[in-house]
Amino acid sequence: xxxxxxxxxxxxxxxxxxxxxxxxxxxxxxxxxxxxxxxxxxxxxxxxxxxxxxxxxxxxxxxxxxxxxxxxxxxxxxxxxxxxxxxxxxxxxxxxxxxxxxxxxxxxxxxxxxxxxxxxxxxxxxxxxxxxxxxxxxxxxxxxxxxxxxxxxxxxxxxxxxxxxxxxxxxxxxxxxxxxxxxxxxxxxxxxxxxxxxxxxxxxxxxxxxxxxxxxxxxxxxxxxxxxxxxxxxxxxxxxxxxxxxxxxxxxxxx
Numbered sequence: 001x002x003x004x005x006x007x008x009x010x011x012x013x014x015x016x017x018x019x020x021x022x023x024x025x026x027x028x029x030x031x032x033x034x035x036x037x038x039x040x041x042x043x044x045x046x047x048x049x050x051x052x053x054x055x056x057x058x059x060x061x062x063x064x065x066x067x068x069x070x071x072x073x074x075x076x077x078x079x080x081x082x083x084x085x086x087x088x089x090x091x092x093x094x095x096x097x098x099x100x101x102x103x104x105x106x107x108x109x110x111x112x113x114x115x116x117x118x119x120x121x122x123x124x125x126x127x128x129x130x131x132x133x134x135x136x137x138x139x140x141x142x143x144x145x146x147x148x149x150x151x152x153x154x155x156x157x158x159x160x161x162x163x164x165x166x167x168x169x170x171x172x173x174x175x176x177x178x179x180x181x182x183x184x185x186x187x188x189x190x191x192x193x194x195x196x197x198x199x200x201x202x203x204x205x206x207x208x209x210x211x212x213x214x215x216x217x218x219x220x221x222x223x224x225x226x227x228x229x230x231x232x233x234x235x236x237x238x239x240x241x242x243x244x245x246x247x248x249x250x251x252x253x254x255x
Contacts, residue, residue, distance in 0.1 A: 028139055029057050031154035035161045036109045036135045038062045045069065045107040047099040047114070047122070052079025052092065054111050059083070059091040066092045067107075069099040105129050113139040120144050127190075132166035132235065133213030146190045149212070165191040166214045166235040174240075174252040180226060182250075184218065199223050216240060 032054065038044060040063035046054045049068025056079075058064040070076050076094045083092040095102065100122065104110065107130060112119060119141050126136055138160045142148065148160040169188040175181050183198045184206070195206040197220045207228060208219040219230040231250060233240035240252035 025155045025157075026053075026057075027155040028157050028159065029054050030061075031152055031159055032111055032137045032139060033058055033062065035150060035152055035159055036111070036137045038064050038109055040064060042108045043067070043106055044109040044111060045102075045104050046111045047102070047104075048112065049079055049094065050075050050113075052082050052094065055079070055092045056083050056086050056088050059088040060086060063091070064109075068092070068094040069097060069102045069104075070094065071096065071098060100125060103129075105131070107134055109135045109137065111137045111139075112141070114141060116141040116144070126162075127164065130164045132164050134164040136162040136164070147192075149191065163191065163213050165211050166216070168193065168211060168216055168235060168240070170254050172240060172252040173255055174250040176229075176250050182220065182252075184220070184252075197221075199226065215243070 038058050042058075042062075042064045044055065044058050044064050044066040046052075046066065046068045049055060049070045052068055055066035055068050058066055068076070068079055070079070073096060076096055079094050080089065083089040104125070110126065110130065112122070114122070119138060120143065123143050123146060140157050142160050143162065146162065149163050150161040152159050165188070167188070168186050171183065171185045173181070173183040181200050185196045187194050188211070191211050193209045193211045193216070195209055195218060197204050197206050199220070199222065202223050204223060205221040206218060207221055208217070208230075210217045214235045216233045216235065217230065219228055221228050232243045233252065234243055238254040242249045242251060
C-alpha cells in the first residue's frame with residue numbers, strides 16, 4: 001500500500017537538510033503536545049530537536065520520555081544543558097545524526113518543525129517504520145496529499161496531526177455467529193479506505209468505513225434477509241480481530 005511513496009535506494013538526504021533553526025513559541029509547543037494528547041505513557045521523538053524545548057516541555061508537564069535527533073552539535077549541547085537545568089535529563093536524551101537514518105520505530109509520538117519539502121521526503125519513513133496508531137505532529141508544514149486527521153491553530157501557526165494507519169488493503173473474509181459469510185475488498189490511500197462487499201456471495205453496499213491507526217470500522221448493508229451490520233476490528237498481523245464487547249463478534253482473515 002505504501003510502497004508508492006518509498007524513495008529509491010541510495011538517495012542522499014543530507015544535502016537537502018538545510019532547515020533553519022527557528023525556536024517554537026511556547027504556546028505552539030503546548031498546542032502541539034495537546035493535539036497529540038501526550039501522556040506519561042508516550043515516547044516522543046522530536047526530529048530536528050533544536051534546543052530541546054518540545055522534549056523538555058513534554059517531560060515537565062506530562063512526564064513523557066523523549067528522544068531528540070539533530071545534526072547540529074551546538075543545538076544538541078543546548079538541548080542537553082536545558083534538560084539538565086530543568087532536571088528533566090532522566091527523561092530526555094539526544095542523538096546526533098541524520099533523522100532519515102535514525103531508528104524511530106519505538107516512538108508513539110513524533111514531532112516536526114521542518115519544511116514541507118523535508119516532510120514529503122520523510123513521509124515514506126514515517127509510514128513504513130512507525131507502528132499503526134503513532135501520532136505525527138507538525139508545526140506549520142503539512143504532508144501534501146496525505147491529509148491530516150486533525151489540526152489546530154495557535155500563535156499564528158497551523159499545527160497538523162496524522163495517525164499512522166494500519167495496512168488493511170486486500171480481500172478479507174469472515175463468518176458471523178449466525179453463519180453469514182462476508183467478504184470485503186479494501187483499497188486504501190493513507191487512512192482513507194474504500195470497499196466492495198459481498199454477503200453470501202451477493203454484492204452489497206458498504207455504508208460507512210473508518211480507519212484510525214490499527215482500528216477499522218465497516219458498516220455493511222444486509223441482503224433481503226439481513227439488516228445492516230457494523231463490525232469493529234483491530235489489525236493483528238493478517239487478521240482483523242473483533243474488539244472486545246462488540247455485538248457482531250467475528251475475526252476476518254486476509255485471503
